Amino acid sequence: MKLYADLHIHSCLSPCGDELMTPNNIVNMALLKGLDIIAVSDHNTCGNLSAVCSVAAQNGLTVIPAMEMETMEEVHTLAYFATLEDALSFSDEIYTYLPSVANNPDFFGRQLYMNDDDEIVAQEPKLLLSALSITVEEGFEMVKKHNGIAVPAHIDRPSHGMIPILGFINPHLGVTCVEVSPIGIAQGFAQYDPRLLTITNSDAHDLGSILEPIHQIELEQNTPEAFLEMLRRGKA
Ligand SMILES: [Zn+2]
Ligand SMILES: [Zn+2]
Numbered sequence: 001m002k003l004y005a006d007l008h009i010h011s012c013l014s015p016c017g018d019e020l021m022t023p024n025n026i027v028n029m030a031l032l033k034g035l036d037i038i039a040v041s042d043h044n045t046c047g048n049l050s051a052v053c054s055v056a057a058q059n060g061l062t063v064i065p066a067m068e069m070e071t072m073e074e075v076h077t078l079a080y081f082a083t084l085e086d087a088l089s090f091s092d093e094i095y096t097y098l099p100s101v102a103n104n105p106d107f108f109g110r111q112l113y114m115n116d117d118d119e120i121v122a123q124e125p126k127l128l129l130s131a132l133s134i135t136v137e138e139g140f141e142m143v144k145k146h147n148g149i150a151v152p153a154h155i156d157r158p159s160h161g162m163i164p165i166l167g168f169i170n171p172h173l174g175v176t177c178v179e180v181s182p183i184g185i186a187q188g189f190a191q192y193d194p195r196l197l198t199i200t201n202s203d204a205h206d207l208g209s210i211l212e213p214i215h216q217i218e219l220e221q222n223t224p225e226a227f228l229e230m231l232r233r234g235k236a
Contacts, residue, residue, distance in 0.1 A: 003036035003222055004213035007064060008078060008153065008179060008201035011040055011048040015108035015129055018206040022118040023051040025207055027059050034213040036222055039201075041066035041078055043128045044098055046091035047113050053084050054116050064224045068153055069094060070131045071139045076153040076160040078179060079143040082225045090146035095126075097134050103127040136166070140173050149231040151177045154203065155192065156184025163192065176234030197235050 009026060010017040030038045040052045040063060049065050056063040065087035067079045081087040102125060103111055111124035132139065143150040152162040152169060155178045162169055162178075169175050169192075177197035180189045190198045202211045219226040 001220075001222065002216045002218050004034060005037045005199075005215055005217045006030065006035055006202050006204070006211035007037070007039040007041075007066070007080075007199055008068070009038055009040050009204045009210060010068075011042055011052065012110075012112040012114065013045060013048045013124065013128070014042045014205065015103060015105075015111050015127065016205050017042070017109070019110065019112065020207055021205070023048060023055045023114055023116065024118050026052060026210070027055045027061050027063075029207045029210050031059060031061055033210055035061075035211065037062040037064065037217070037219075037227070038210075039064040039066040039078075039080060041068040043068055044070060044094055044130070044132060045124065045128055046087040047124065049084055049087055051114050051116050058116075062222050062224065064227050067091060067094070069139055070129070070160065071134055071136045072131050073136055073165055074131050074160055075136055075162050075165050077136065077139055077143075077162075078151045078153045079148045080151065080224075080228060080231065081146065081148040082228045083147075086147045090143065090148060093142060093146070094132065097132040098126055098128070099130045099133065101127045101130050136162075136170075137173065149176070149228055151175070151179055151199070151231065153179045154181040154184065155179065156181055156187060156189040163189070169193070177231050195235055197231070
């Protein structure tokens with residue numbers, strides 16, 4: 001089936017995410033826009049996914065548990081999981097590699113943990129926008145260990161994109177799919193390696209930026225498992 005997707009959205013736990021990016025607002029905006037499947041991927045954490053997944057389940061929207069990790073090269077990689085449990089165990093391990101740098105909420109924004117009712121239950125004290133003390137290779141291994149699949153994020157972007165920073169996508173990483181930003185699509189980055197699947201997402205930090213129904217993915221079923229299967233298969 002063809003599904004309208006936006007697989008890179010930040011919640012209010014990301015310091016740069018608008019505080020209106022609450023679990024209920026994200027799910028309701030995605031439904032309002034006519035999306036079938038989304039992923040919420042905060043910087044270096046899966047801390048709001050329990051609430052997002054529970055709200056989505058109550059409203060019949062499919063959410064893929066995800067994270068956008070920043071490894072020591074300052075490269076961003078999306079990690080996708082079939083289950084919340086896998087995402088949370090991955091997140092716990094990632095947290096141990098997050099530097100102990102305190103967030104400055106006045107400068108970067110607050111980092112809000114929310115429950116199903118969009119109530120603030122806590123604030124993350126460590127700055128989530130830091131680079132982790134692991135390499136891209138180690139990050140990819142860790143995603144795999146927790147049954148996830150890593151997808152280099154916005155590979156075209158001068159800031160945090162794998163190609164401008166590292167110069168190429170190392171074949172040893174076993175990448176099957178890359179995210180290209182809408183600008184990168186116009187610049188031809190989807191043709192970087194014709195063997196790779198390409199996805200394009202909003203990277204929304206505010207509600208209005210969540211995608212209109214414009215990008216479709218083809219899955220056997222509308223489930224996170226089927227999405228992971230698509231990534232695993234790659235461009236067969
Ligand atoms: Zn990014
Ligand atoms: Zn992002």
